[in-house]
Amino acid sequence: xxxxxxxxxxxxxxxxxxxxxxxxxxxxxxxxxxxxxxxxxxxxxxxxxxxxxxxxxxxxxxxxxxxxxxxxxxxxxxxxxxxxxxxxxxxxxxxxxxxxxxxxxxxxxxx
Numbered sequence: 001x002x003x004x005x006x007x008x009x010x011x012x013x014x015x016x017x018x019x020x021x022x023x024x025x026x027x028x029x030x031x032x033x034x035x036x037x038x039x040x041x042x043x044x045x046x047x048x049x050x051x052x053x054x055x056x057x058x059x060x061x062x063x064x065x066x067x068x069x070x071x072x073x074x075x076x077x078x079x080x081x082x083x084x085x086x087x088x089x090x091x092x093x094x095x096x097x098x099x100x101x102x103x104x105x106x107x108x109x110x111x
Contacts, residue, residue, distance in 0.1 A: 059083050062106050 060066040094103035
């Protein structure tokens, strides 16, 4: 009964986690009363962080950046660069075929 009431009152596009965070007072990636200190340049750079974290999370899940099988700083850096290159090339390929929705699907181009 309570679950039906909650689902009726909330938009269907919100996940459970987003709903919980909104009830706790979080809006998007930042809290309502969050303040950034420093110069204006530092504030602008800090506010880019959620976008960077989203790309990093996508690389970790889709391009296996989380569980690399190489050792050494040079090899890990090369592995990360190749993962980023795969991301850029798949996005460019999706734009070239005029299907930008396929940019988030790395397996679409595996044929």
